[in-house]
Amino acid sequence: MIAKSMVEYVKGSSVIRAMFEEGKRLADIYGAENVYDYSLGNPSVEPPAQVREAMVDIIRNEDQNLVHGYMNNAGYEDVRETIAESLNKKFGTKFTLKNILMTVGAAGGLNVILKTLIDAGDEVVTFSPFFGEYRNYVANFSGRLVIVPPTDDFIPDPELFEKALTPKTKAVIINNPNNPTGVVYSEDTIKRLVDVLEKKQKEYGTSIYLIADEPYRELVYDGVSVPYLTKYYDNTIVGYSYSKSLSLPGERIGYLVMPNELDDFENIIQAAGIANRILGFVNAPSLIQRTVAKCVDAEVDVEAYNYNRELLYNSLTDMGFECIKPQGAFYLFVKAPGGDDKAFCDKAKEFNLLLVPGTTFNGPGYVRIAYCVSPDMIKRSLPAFEKLASFYS
């Protein structure tokens, strides 16, 4: 008696989440210290101390009905102003509070902007491999997800991108740094993609909105920088989340940036505010809104993730596993020996290693290893990876 539309979802369920539950089951049997759960992107690094202090300060000293009450659906004005100014300082942009809409995480933000833009049958383009939820978010509004095939190094190819764009393309989702590959797209890559977008907008006489999904923006290594896309392409909307940059994934807090330069700007910001309300988000959680505004310059200890990255990347490649060295996010996207990612994950599970099949990300033949875990767990897990490597050698 559930909706027919939900039957397939229930059958398929989320492989990632199922893995999360499986991890708990194995931990009950073997002890938590003997199960190596690399399945979930749940930050292992603590939120900065500043977050805790800001929260307590707000709870103790600000008006309680303000802190926990309704505000404009787009968020508190002072919070949005603070975020706009912080972005301007970092990226040389000229945003005001009007350009910022606070959202229930990046997931909420993506749903709000897709509701704002997409009618049934409109096409949304993304690059393979990609965060599997994009498929569901686009389906929520009866859009059609169009997938650009991957390249060997997971850097989007402009020619393949161009082939994916049609007169029905309403939006393109780009995820930089990328989940699941950890790859960071350079300014050069972005410029080549933007050239294609500009060309196709002109050719079709349409507006193609570029949605930059950036929850991993701050998690980068080797000194690389992540281009801020509003500076390269007018029809850019940025979706941000504090889930990773402040280790607050459970709090569901993020924002959309909708610059003045967008085609149909006034209608878009109005429609997005309404979408936030009618989709049932209503507004981003209030205390956490006020908290992140007090922590715009705070950062988690990225070096801790970098330590994990080096340790796990070096160990696995020494064992013979193949993997591009990621420069962002907290994932390794490793080739599945034998080529069957699901079989490889099943085998890994026999050694209490929980990995996610690349198929979940439209990337068959690979597995995603989330290294947002304790370095101790990585060290304890290495003998299990050794055994897994031996099995395939």
Next chain:
Amino acid sequence: MIAKSMVEYVKGSSVIRAMFEEGKRLADIYGAENVYDYSLGNPSVEPPAQVREAMVDIIRNEDQNLVHGYMNNAGYEDVRETIAESLNKKFGTKFTLKNILMTVGAAGGLNVILKTLIDAGDEVVTFSPFFGEYRNYVANFSGRLVIVPPTDDFIPDPELFEKALTPKTKAVIINNPNNPTGVVYSEDTIKRLVDVLEKKQKEYGTSIYLIADEPYRELVYDGVSVPYLTKYYDNTIVGYSYSKSLSLPGERIGYLVMPNELDDFENIIQAAGIANRILGFVNAPSLIQRTVAKCVDAEVDVEAYNYNRELLYNSLTDMGFECIKPQGAFYLFVKAPGGDDKAFCDKAKEFNLLLVPGTTFNGPGYVRIAYCVSPDMIKRSLPAFEKLASFYS
């Protein structure tokens, strides 16, 4: 270039929210103390002190990655267990954590359960007047909202209800205590409605789910009690929110109760967990989940709302306005003299009184007055109401 589906929304926008903005504009001109904003259901009573203490305690003493991290999409297990036990103690039910899904407020909960149940074309029945967002929530899933006409006393009529049920009816939304009328449905009323539901389920051979939307459950006066619907009808799902009971509307925290007795129970709880994820809520905000579990027995000062109710109801009826004395929520639903609610609201605005036209709630000819305001504001506003009454006498 926004979605065609959003164009009408942008044109219409929310009258309630527009009023909220209008209030700020008038306050800038006349001074906040000279504008009487009765438009928004934003609690005026502070959250109980226990909420503040619980939050600080959790932030200071619990593991930060647990407090702010991902958990099962349905919510923390200990939180769900605590809520189940609290409900069992209050209502003699037998819920376990499996029956509870933590949601992003009642709005999130309603969207989750509608996504779980509704396919395009399915019918959802509700009673007029009703919270206007129901229309949008049902439309989100291409359902059809079927409206039972109101009675003079706003108590649902079983015969009119029966006429609204068809083989396509998938769900019925009942809001008790009611927004906008403040009316509380008695056990007798509920039993008569349930008789109709049972009869029609049998006749059509279908499952008709009763969705009890109960954000105002704790805000009742005159010693009335609100029946707990799972005890009267097996196919009941309860949507709850702490927005009003703990004055936390900005925090977006509530839950769904899905009892074992539901037809297709196992699929429903699985689908609801998935819906929570794919709609972009992911999970209810984490710190606030843990907070409400520590405050299951806390309550806002309902007597403060009762004081407002008596003061405003007595004053307005003394002036000649007509209104049923509400026994719940924090609204008066007052007959618009002359019968045109929009014209009446426009006239009221000339005296700096912000009221909401009943049309917003499918109740033309009435206006909603939200008395979740300071008693001082009510007292200061009475001369303005006097002038308004004189205009119509």
